[in-house]
Amino acid sequence: MIIAVIGDASCSTEEAELAEAVGEELAQRGVTIICGGLGGVMEASCRGAKSKGGLTIGILPGEDSSMANQYVDIPIATGVGYARNMAVVKSAQAAIAIGGNYGTLSEIAYALKRGIPVIGLNTWSLCRNGQKGDPIIRVHSATEAVDKAIAAVKEKVAEGLR
Amino acid sequence: MIIAVIGDASCSTEEAELAEAVGEELAQRGVTIICGGLGGVMEASCRGAKSKGGLTIGILPGEDSSMANQYVDIPIATGVGYARNMAVVKSAQAAIAIGGNYGTLSEIAYALKRGIPVIGLNTWSLCRNGQKGDPIIRVHSATEAVDKAIAAVKEKVAEGLR
Amino acid sequence: MIIAVIGDASCSTEEAELAEAVGEELAQRGVTIICGGLGGVMEASCRGAKSKGGLTIGILPGEDSSMANQYVDIPIATGVGYARNMAVVKSAQAAIAIGGNYGTLSEIAYALKRGIPVIGLNTWSLCRNGQKGDPIIRVHSATEAVDKAIAAVKEKVAEGLR
Amino acid sequence: MIIAVIGDASCSTEEAELAEAVGEELAQRGVTIICGGLGGVMEASCRGAKSKGGLTIGILPGEDSSMANQYVDIPIATGVGYARNMAVVKSAQAAIAIGGNYGTLSEIAYALKRGIPVIGLNTWSLCRNGQKGDPIIRVHSATEAVDKAIAAVKEKVAEGLR
Numbered sequence: 001m002i003i004a005v006i007g008d009a010s011c012s013t014e015e016a017e018l019a020e021a022v023g024e025e026l027a028q029r030g031v032t033i034i035c036g037g038l039g040g041v042m043e044a045s046c047r048g049a050k051s052k053g054g055l056t057i058g059i060l061p062g063e064d065s066s067m068a069n070q071y072v073d074i075p076i077a078t079g080v081g082y083a084r085n086m087a088v089v090k091s092a093q094a095a096i097a098i099g100g101n102y103g104t105l106s107e108i109a110y111a112l113k114r115g116i117p118v119i120g121l122n123t124w125s126l127c128r129n130g131q132k133g134d135p136i137i138r139v140h141s142a143t144e145a146v147d148k149a150i151a152a153v154k155e156k157v158a159e160g161l162r
Numbered sequence: 163m164i165i166a167v168i169g170d171a172s173c174s175t176e177e178a179e180l181a182e183a184v185g186e187e188l189a190q191r192g193v194t195i196i197c198g199g200l201g202g203v204m205e206a207s208c209r210g211a212k213s214k215g216g217l218t219i220g221i222l223p224g225e226d227s228s229m230a231n232q233y234v235d236i237p238i239a240t241g242v243g244y245a246r247n248m249a250v251v252k253s254a255q256a257a258i259a260i261g262g263n264y265g266t267l268s269e270i271a272y273a274l275k276r277g278i279p280v281i282g283l284n285t286w287s288l289c290r291n292g293q294k295g296d297p298i299i300r301v302h303s304a305t306e307a308v309d310k311a312i313a314a315v316k317e318k319v320a321e322g323l324r
Numbered sequence: 325m326i327i328a329v330i331g332d333a334s335c336s337t338e339e340a341e342l343a344e345a346v347g348e349e350l351a352q353r354g355v356t357i358i359c360g361g362l363g364g365v366m367e368a369s370c371r372g373a374k375s376k377g378g379l380t381i382g383i384l385p386g387e388d389s390s391m392a393n394q395y396v397d398i399p400i401a402t403g404v405g406y407a408r409n410m411a412v413v414k415s416a417q418a419a420i421a422i423g424g425n426y427g428t429l430s431e432i433a434y435a436l437k438r439g440i441p442v443i444g445l446n447t448w449s450l451c452r453n454g455q456k457g458d459p460i461i462r463v464h465s466a467t468e469a470v471d472k473a474i475a476a477v478k479e480k481v482a483e484g485l486r
Numbered sequence: 487m488i489i490a491v492i493g494d495a496s497c498s499t500e501e502a503e504l505a506e507a508v509g510e511e512l513a514q515r516g517v518t519i520i521c522g523g524l525g526g527v528m529e530a531s532c533r534g535a536k537s538k539g540g541l542t543i544g545i546l547p548g549e550d551s552s553m554a555n556q557y558v559d560i561p562i563a564t565g566v567g568y569a570r571n572m573a574v575v576k577s578a579q580a581a582i583a584i585g586g587n588y589g590t591l592s593e594i595a596y597a598l599k600r601g602i603p604v605i606g607l608n609t610w611s612l613c614r615n616g617q618k619g620d621p622i623i624r625v626h627s628a629t630e631a632v633d634k635a636i637a638a639v640k641e642k643v644a645e646g647l648r
């Protein structure tokens with residue numbers, strides 16, 4: 001299973017701690033992490049994953065693999081700028097958003113467009129005109145985020161088998 | 163001046179009417195329209211613009227210019243899929259969002275990330291965690307949308323000159 | 325008709341003169357030019373086209389329309405880096421390559437992959453393993469380049485109608 | 487070390503055998519393979535690598551990871567179409583081209599543009615106008631291809647340290 005962790009390259013201490021805990025939790029459950037490969041939330045989640053022996057993939061905007069944070073095992077240098085945001089989420093079965101700015105918002109949009117469940121920790125709220133309900137599954141801790149993400153993936157697989 | 167009109171390929175009659183009126187209004191003020199080049203809101207805004215002698219650009223996701231709606235003067239076949247959403251807004255000085263689904267949300271995100279003003283007609287509401295206020299400038303008619311979009315562009319230019 | 329002019333951002337005086345002449349010739353025949361929007365061959369061909377009242381489109385790699393050369397009428401800021409090379413040729417019905425480095429080679433490859441005829445002026449020679457013949461139509465003057473490009477487009481259209 | 491294996495989705499039996507042997511050889515030397523993730527040369531090289539316990543990455547053009555061939559360990563669904571060709575080579579330290587059509591030619595171009603050494607097995611010959619010599623390092627066996635690719639990477643690293 002591959003789960004995306006999305007969030008900004010600059011983040012608060014609280015967000016970094018959440019991201020690190022999410023990374024640890026995912027690795028402990030055998031989930032591979034995919035992210036944008038840079039700093040902030042991306043780096044913290046990779047650091048967490050590596051501390052528990054997980055595998056980490058970083059999808060970089062630029063042309064140079066060496067721009068990846070030091071906790072990325074597999075850096076992918078796309079060269080397509082922020083179009084890489086699409087690749088981050090589409091390569092995952094679910095996405096966990098932590099905090100986040102407009103780049104993260106574009107990743108949330110691409111994930112939801114493709115039917116990939118998005119779990120949110122202190123992130124954007126969305127409301128489509130004239131409609132009730134936010135398409136993001138809102139949670140309040142790293143453990144809950146990982147629980148809900150894995151459950152959402154399993155539910156989608158089960159739906160696919162029906 | 164180039165202004166993006168963003169919205170879904172499938173839209174309600176009301177949204178199509180709004181988009182057509184926005185296209186007419188932009189053309190009457192000499193503004194070039196850029197959009198995703200397909201149907202729905204994109205087609206309606208181009209139809210409006212052409213009825214008033216405007217110029218229309220369609221940035222297509224696929225490899226085939228002939229996929230553009232018939233009101234597109236200049237079709238650009240990017241071949242980069244929904245990464246073309248980035249090109250639609252980044253080539254404009256402002257964006258007017260009409261209705262819209264997740265693709266439109268990704269365009270709103272890319273525009274705001276780049277500091278391009280987004281004017282909203284019956285579109286997404288956004289709320290960043292722990293922050294007040296929606297970054298989208300909300301309006302209620304085609305004329306108001308075009309007024310606000312042009313004013314926002316002029317304000318940015320004036321800021322740049324200061 | 326839209327024809328791409330492809331070549332490097334840094335070029336020799338001879339290449340710039342060829343590019344300018346190609347731009348003039350295309351404009352005189354009512355053909356819109358599409359190019360990568362930057363300097364060198366791209367700028368020279370746009371300058372030529374504008375001197376004869378032609379229309380020019382520049383597909384930029386970056387996020388900033390103001391990076392276009394001053395002879396570009398319609399700058400498209402793709403933000404997808406050199407993936408924009410694909411958009412340059414796929415939006416055209418034929419491509420004229422003048423000189424050129426590896427970026428131009430990638431454009432030639434994308435054009436030929438899509439069945440878009442490539443006319444070459446002092447550009448790459450290609451030879452596929454074990455096969456005779458270069459897929460590039462080789463010419464020796466600006467006028468011949470434009471003649472062959474327009475003829476190739478018309479032939480393709482005629483084939484499509486058969 | 488990550489080395490790209492590039493070639494067409496449809497290939498001859500001889501090319502498939504070469505690609506499989508290259509995959510085996512790379513895996514035996516502990517090199518991770520990156521490729522376009524689809525069939526033909528891509529699949530054969532991944533099959534070879536997996537038979538020797540190697541790690542394989544597939545950079546897909548589409549939005550669906552399940553399109554990867556069955557020997558891909560890490561499928562990346564970019565959604566950017568053939569712009570993914572750029573990501574395949576830019577994420578590698580060297581590229582081995584086997585046979586190949588225009589897609590492969592675009593990958594060769596992007597690799598050389600970025601200074602990434604390209605080793606060729608029965609692939610394109612290139613000749614820049616007015617210049618001697620083909621920038622592709624030509625070899626005649628899978629073992630020689632892998633030898634030369636690894637040597638080229640080591641030489642570049644050594645140059646970087648000087």
